[in-house]
Amino acid sequence: MFFTARTMSSPAAARVSRVVQSTLAIVFVVVALSHIGLAVNGIFLGSILAMGAVGITLVFGVMRFANIAHGDMMTLGAYVAFFLLVSVLPEHTGLGPFTFGFPLLIAMPVSMAAVAALAVGMDVFVFRRLRLRRANIVTIEIASLGIAIAVRGFVQMVWGTPVRYFPNEGRAHFSLPADISIAPNHLFVSGAALALAIALHLLLTRTKQGKAMRATSDNPDLARASGINTERVLLWTWGIAGALAGAAGVLLVIFNATAQLKPTMGFQLLVPLFAAVVVGGIGNPYGAFIGAMLIGISMEVSTAWALPTYKPAIAFTVMVIVLLFRPRGILGSKG
Amino acid sequence: MLEFLTAFAILIGIYSVFTLGLNVHWGYTGLFNIGVAGFFALGAYAASLLTIRPPSSDQVDDYLYAGDLANRLEGLPVIGALDVWFVAALMAASLVTAAVALVVGTITIRLRGDYLAIATLGIAESVRLVFLNERWLGNGSKGLYTIPRVFDGIVPAQDYDRVYLVVVLVVFAALFLGIRALVHSPWGRVLRAIREDEVTAEASGKHVFRFKLQAFVLGAVIMGIGGALYAFNLRAISPSAFTPLLGTFIIWAMLVVGGSGRLYAPIVGAFIVWGIWSGSQFLPDPLSSPNVRYFSVGVLVVLVLVYAPDGVTPLLSRVRERWTARRRLRRAVAEE
Numbered sequence: 310m311f312f313t314a315r316t317m318s319s320p321a322a323a324r325v326s327r328v329v330q331s332t333l334a335i336v337f338v339v340v341a342l343s344h345i346g347l348a349v350n351g352i353f354l355g356s357i358l359a360m361g362a363v364g365i366t367l368v369f370g371v372m373r374f375a376n377i378a379h380g381d382m383m384t385l386g387a388y389v390a391f392f393l394l395v396s397v398l399p400e401h402t403g404l405g406p407f408t409f410g411f412p413l414l415i416a417m418p419v420s421m422a423a424v425a426a427l428a429v430g431m432d433v434f435v436f437r438r439l440r441l442r443r444a445n446i447v448t449i450e451i452a453s454l455g456i457a458i459a460v461r462g463f464v465q466m467v468w469g470t471p472v473r474y475f476p477n478e479g480r481a482h483f484s485l486p487a488d489i490s491i492a493p494n495h496l497f498v499s500g501a502a503l504a505l506a507i508a509l510h511l512l513l514t515r516t517k518q519g520k521a522m523r524a525t526s527d528n529p530d531l532a533r534a535s536g537i538n539t540e541r542v543l544l545w546t547w548g549i550a551g552a553l554a555g556a557a558g559v560l561l562v563i564f565n566a567t568a569q570l571k572p573t574m575g576f577q578l579l580v581p582l583f584a585a586v587v588v589g590g591i592g593n594p595y596g597a598f599i600g601a602m603l604i605g606i607s608m609e610v611s612t613a614w615a616l617p618t619y620k621p622a623i624a625f626t627v628m629v630i631v632l633l634f635r636p637r638g639i640l641g642s643k644g
Numbered sequence: 645m646l647e648f649l650t651a652f653a654i655l656i657g658i659y660s661v662f663t664l665g666l667n668v669h670w671g672y673t674g675l676f677n678i679g680v681a682g683f684f685a686l687g688a689y690a691a692s693l694l695t696i697r698p699p700s701s702d703q704v705d706d707y708l709y710a711g712d713l714a715n716r717l718e719g720l721p722v723i724g725a726l727d728v729w730f731v732a733a734l735m736a737a738s739l740v741t742a743a744v745a746l747v748v749g750t751i752t753i754r755l756r757g758d759y760l761a762i763a764t765l766g767i768a769e770s771v772r773l774v775f776l777n778e779r780w781l782g783n784g785s786k787g788l789y790t791i792p793r794v795f796d797g798i799v800p801a802q803d804y805d806r807v808y809l810v811v812v813l814v815v816f817a818a819l820f821l822g823i824r825a826l827v828h829s830p831w832g833r834v835l836r837a838i839r840e841d842e843v844t845a846e847a848s849g850k851h852v853f854r855f856k857l858q859a860f861v862l863g864a865v866i867m868g869i870g871g872a873l874y875a876f877n878l879r880a881i882s883p884s885a886f887t888p889l890l891g892t893f894i895i896w897a898m899l900v901v902g903g904s905g906r907l908y909a910p911i912v913g914a915f916i917v918w919g920i921w922s923g924s925q926f927l928p929d930p931l932s933s934p935n936v937r938y939f940s941v942g943v944l945v946v947l948v949l950v951y952a953p954d955g956v957t958p959l960l961s962r963v964r965e966r967w968t969a970r971r972r973l974r975r976a977v978a979e980e
Contacts, residue, residue, distance in 0.1 A: 374758060375758045375762065377678075435946055435949075435950060438950050439949065439950065442953070444953065446758070447670070447676045447758075447761075448949060448953065450758065450761065451896060451900060451945070451949060452945070452946050452950070454678070454893060454896060454945070455900075455942045455944075455945030455946040455949065456942065456946060457942070458893050458938050458939075458941065458942035458945075459938070459939050459943050461942075462935050462936065462937070462938030462939025462940070462941075462942055465935035465938065465939075466936060466939055469935075470935070576888065579765070580762075580765060580769050583762040583765070583766075584762075587762060591758075618776065618777055619773055619777065621766075621769050621770075621773065622766075622769065622770040624766075625767075625769070625770060628762075628766070629751075629763075629766075632759075
């Protein structure tokens with residue numbers, strides 16, 4: 310942005326910029342440590358944001374557009390799981406220390422598959438046609454806005470606007486020293502997020518399909534010239550992003566103390582999700598993970614002074630501050 | 645029925661104003677603003693706060709500042725066709741949105757399209773959160789509701805809607821003619837050149853950033869005026885009107901359906917989308933629910949983008965061309 314353009318022009322100014330960046334980083338760490346209880350919560354919120362942000366950034370990597378429908382894909386995932394838990398699967402709550410029962414472990418993969426199917430369908434029926442017509446990026450983006458609203462309308466048509474709840478029972482928190490209290494569900498949330506992140510890392514680095522995805526993200530033309538079927542790579546990317554969004558939606562519900570679902574729950578996370586993507590360096594899945602943690606911790610720690618309803622504005626402010634010093638995000642590539 | 649049609653026409657007029665502003669941003673300049681709701685809210689709150697009564701002494705309300713301009717300027721009610729305070733309120737809405745757009749634009753316009761989108765979305769949400777949470781300023785979720793009537797005392801209250809329709813149409817016509825003149829001016833040609841190819845415009849010696857910033861501020865001002873018109877219509881506003889769905893998406897839907905970058909797109913799009921939106925309440929029961937509306941307008945936008953990327957307006961003009969061609973043919977046949 311305009312600051313950096315100016316600061317990069319002289320070595321002295323670049324040094325000043327580096328000093329300011331380190332100071333900001335130190336201030337962030339000190340503030341987070343002084344509110345360690347909130348910061349720990351922020352890590353849990355960050356793991357949910359990471360699931361969504363990694364999906365957005367993967368899609369951006371191969372298609373160069375920020376998918377606005379991602380938040381509502383999360384919502385749909387949560388409602389699919391709700392449907393399964395209430396109408397299909399046996400009733401059971403209180404698995405181990407958690408508020409939910411074993412049916413959730415079945416419902417979660419199913420809703421991941423359902424949202425992945427929706428994402429692939431979106432590409433086949435909408436985005437591929439726009440792509441073949443060489444439509445402008447923003448046209449594609451508006452189409453994703455249209456899909457976002459249609460998905461939310463669908464959720465509201467089927468399940469209505471009132472708040473719904475997963476079957477759950479109250480559970481005691483784990484108390485740790487230094488005022489840290491951890492809900493057992495939060496451990497499940499971050500455990501599941503970590504497992505999915507590791508699975509994704511292995512997929513991207515160890516499998517042929519993952520390598521093809523990274524190649525397409527780096528340089529689509531070169532990838533196509535090397536014989537990679539980029540259309541199939543796109544479908545894979547949409548499928549993975551959809552599965553992650555479905556998982557994030559389910560985890561978002563059990564993250565909440567009363568396990569509630571709202572039709573707007575995903576769309577409301579869009580600003581923090583985009584902030585995480587941009588802060589980490591748009592297109593970079595590892596950056597999205599780091600960005601999500603930074604944004605999650607900032608949002609939770611800010612509640613020490615600001616009203617909790619301001620959390621999305623905090624996420625946005627953190628994004629602007631990071632962009633001022635690193636216009637390509639923390640892990641963004643140069644050039 | 646007549647009342648419904650009047651209210652319907654007023655809202656089409658107001659939404660046409662927003663879509664006109666968005667057409668300046670996206671249709672003519674290529675600025676991807678998905679924070680229309682932010683400028684909408686700023687205009688509505690600025691105009692309302694300037695004209696509402698001070699908070700009552702029984703402390704039901706939380707807001708502290710009110711302009712009370714409608715009562716203070718009661719002595720000089722009408723200039724030309726409009727109340728002085730009403731004109732002042734529209735100007736205040738323009739000034740506030742212009743100031744915010746100038747700051748936001750200076751920071752964000754150099755960003756790539758999707759960054760600008762994320763920035764405008766974040767700003768719109770922040771604006772809404774400020775009016776929701778800072779109760780001393782915007783009265784929180786209760787909103788502002790002592791907004792005065794235009795031509796109060798001159799026109800009986802039951803005729804307000806009909807009179808207000810004329811006011812909205814006058815304001816819209818003025819803005820529409822202004823935009824039409826600007827679009828056909830050299831300035832408008834530069835904007836379209838920027839939309840088509842920024843690098844070429846820059847290479848031809850045009851200061852791209854300055855033109856984009858001017859277009860951003862102009863579009864935002866039009867949206868602010870739309871917000872003010874919205875406030876004086878129902879004479880009550882609350883943060884729930886400025887959600888991304890109601891404040892931004894529906895306006896994008898209107899522009900896309902109308903055909904972005906086309907002069908008449910705002911009117912055509914507002915008519916079609918608002919027709920579906922508010923006409924669907926007359927459908928039989930399961931279809932009349934607002935949830936069906938969200939779904940159908942979302943699907944409509946996607947269908948238009950996939951199958952009629954230039955919107956509906958070119959289809960209409962094609963129909964008109966075919967009609968005149970047929971008439972010409974018939975006349976030629978008749979002459980023979």
